[in-house]
Amino acid sequence: MSASVRIRRAEATEGDVALAAPLFDAYRQFYDQPSDLALARDYLAARLWAEDSVVFLAFDAPDAPEAIGFAQLYPSWSSVALRPIWILNDLFVAPEARGRGVGHALLERCRQLAAETGAQRLALETLAGTTGARRLYESLGWQCENEGVRFYTLVVG
Secondary structure, three states: OOOOOEEEEOOOOHHHHHHHHHHHHHHHHHOOOOOOHHHHHHHHHHHHHHOOOEEEEEEOOOOOOOOOEEEEEEEEEEOOOOEEEEEEEEEEEOHHHOOOOHHHHHHHHHHHHHHHOOOOEEEOOOOOOOHHHHHHHHHOOOOOOOOOOOOOOOOOO
16 A cells, blocks of 8 residues: 555535545446536535535545545444444545555545444445456455345335
């Protein structure tokens, strides 16, 4: 991991929303959504101001003016473990910053949040074709849970 990568938690401010929104928009485009910076900004602002999620921003230097990556986590609960869990729903590193330890640093900060909050686990899902991301997750101890568990979704809107 690059020693110069700095991670900090985003605050519910216009400035932090402005830093995160272009990355969030690019992340959505990666998943074949049309670019809509205003929508990305509004969504992030609503999540941060309502404290629905935690967003971490990555910078390549302490005084860097722009973020180069972000992670967004949503809180949930394990009824079986009787403890909180965190859903790592969004993780994105700007293409020009990839391979420099940014994803590693963001994932480590997510792990720290889980530990700080007494969480039982972190969970994420990713596309099968994202081999670089999957290698990173597995190098940090994440385990693919394909065996015995099936994930279902029901689209309602």
